[in-house]
Amino acid sequence: MTVTDPDTALPSVADVRAAAGRIRGLVHRTPVLRCAAIDRFAGAEVHLKAEHLQRAGAFKARGAANAVQSLDAATAARGVAAHSSGNHAAALALAAAGRGIPCRIVMPADAPRVKVAATRGYGAEVVFCEPTLAARESTLADLLARTGAVEIHPYDDVRVIAGAGTAACELLDDVDGLDAIVVPVGGGGLLSGTAVAASAPGTAVAVWAAEPAGADDALRSYAAGHLIPQRDPRTIADGLLTSLAPRTFRALSELAAGVIPVAEDGIVGAMGLLWERAKQVVEPSGAVPDAALGDGRFAGQRVGVVLSGGNVDLAVALDLLR
Amino acid sequence: MTVTDPDTALPSVADVRAAAGRIRGLVHRTPVLRCAAIDRFAGAEVHLKAEHLQRAGAFKARGAANAVQSLDAATAARGVAAHSSGNHAAALALAAAGRGIPCRIVMPADAPRVKVAATRGYGAEVVFCEPTLAARESTLADLLARTGAVEIHPYDDVRVIAGAGTAACELLDDVDGLDAIVVPVGGGGLLSGTAVAASAPGTAVAVWAAEPAGADDALRSYAAGHLIPQRDPRTIADGLLTSLAPRTFRALSELAAGVIPVAEDGIVGAMGLLWERAKQVVEPSGAVPDAALGDGRFAGQRVGVVLSGGNVDLAVALDLLR
DSSP states (O other), X not given: OOOSSTTTOOOOHHHHHHHHHHHBTTBOOOOEEOOHHHHHHHTSEEEEEEGGGSGGGSTHHHHHHHHHHHSOHHHHXXXXXXXXXXXXXXXXXXXXXXXXXXXXXXXXXXXOHHHHHHHHHTTOEEEEEOSSHHHHHHHHHHHHHHHOOEEOOSSSSHHHHHHHHHHHHHHHHHSTTOOEEEEEOSSSHHHHHHHHHTTSTTOOOEEEEEEEGGGOHHHHHHHHTSOOOOOSOOOSOTTSOSOOOHHHHHHHHHXXXXXXXXXXXXXXXXXXXXXXXXXXXXXXXXXXXXXXXXXXXXXTOEEEEEEOOOOOOHHHHHHHHO | OOOSSTTTOOOOHXXXXXXXXXXXXXXXXXXXXXXXXXXXXXXXXXXXXXXXXXXXXXXXXXXXXXHHHHSOHHHHHTOEEEEOSSHHHHHHHHHHHHHTOOEEEEEETTSOHHHHHHHHHTTOEEEEEOSSHHHHHHHHHHHHHHHOOEEOOSSSSHHHHHHHHHHHHHHHHHSTTOOEEEEEOSSSHHHHHHHHHTTSTTOOOEEEEEEEGGGOHHHHHHHHTSOOOOOSOOOSOTTSOSOOOHHHHHHHHHHOOEEEEEOHHHHHHHHHHHHHTSOBOXXXXXXXXXXXXXXXXXXXXXXXXXXXXXXXXXHHHHHHHO
């Protein structure tokens, strides 16, 4: 990989393809599901790439597996670490377990119970800290200094982005003639990988980012033409609270078709449709790209949607859906 | 089809194959899903035939479609009818709509809200009655006399059984080397169709029936060697309350490997596993065959499970799963 500016380097299409080969057998090739009620909701032919059925319940398993498998033996032996309140935590734990190396995750004390349990279930050590970004970063820095572990960032990492892009590769292989792919955007790793995958020669698919209106740094950054960090996000989509990085902002501004903001009631409505009609358990963040179809903007088109993740406390979700 | 005793006639393997051709395009070819947590739960390699993703949310769409498509034009024009509190209602409504003929369904006043709404959503007329079998039968008899409609029984019907068997045909096509298939048993239509499909030459798959211990007419009938009707069933699996018919008892006793009773807490536990880990919304009845894997009786085997249906009030499910 030729890297000029390491802060904004993106993987190439070839890197995404190499990632697909590297992680084969370590992650699932997830199915693509259809649902008539969602087609009617969107006025479109909607193909749901079921990444909530991915190992560890989210597309994050792809990037983590690619990053961990890319490490040289000496580095890998020191173990990996990250701070994450969400799906990257369990994904990295799973990837480390797959290579037999230690994994340490810094999590805020208020992280969802189900995500803490999953992370520990894959054998990672969980280190709790105060629920602030400063506390997470300082706790992780201490941990890296103490253990010599290598940080695998949840999205600001070329290897993670290349891995995330493999979901779109499979979707493009499985569904001919897609007009658009809609993905959720938080930090922008999935968006970046998808946009790179869709930039392959001979592919003419518009990649859209969907985000909660209450955490709309991607929309504001895209409109302004420069990165505007997220402050005080307010949304039930707890997987999409983070800000873009310079790297993922570059992918958004250079490769994506645009950003679609969705309101909170739209997220809950889409989640209800996914549970009741598509029979799929997705977390609020995973319902965001479906919510983005609700205003009919893709009417008559063939649209791929990446559904992810599926990690949610049932009681919490059902209180939302009541 | 050669029919000797019409009350216990079963479809042949060729009838099931003909049904598959007749309903192609009218029902979904559902995916087969895997889930590592369910494999661990069973100690087996479990392949979930996702009939809760079938049209109208249950395998019932297959039998209803085959029966409705088998009618001659003059009979079809008079419309179809049934009494059903469950998934057959919506399935028959959908099948009738697909042929453009009237459908009338007798439902008990306490039928699940979601199933009433689905039935009406496909354009059927719903006629409510007291929640007793006698009231359902007399209301349906009146309706048949008044309208000239033809009754399509939910399971005691060769065409319905042949249609139900097409799910197993697909599962056998998609998964090599299955040792067993486990299906839920209520009236026995799915069990009968599955057992016929698995009796094809060259197929060596044991077909097991799973039923709630609180509605265990199949177990008692199988053990006794004659049909023992269900009295006073007590189970949350509201789709499995009905008794076998002579026809489906014959399939059970001649073609099935046996009956596995499951306790209520086992049903809730399996349902929780399906929701939380497999990310699939299934109703209690649909979780019954998974619950049957929990005692390790299929350890080391490759097992197919028919998951169906997915029609459940989310609020009701929450109360169960809390």
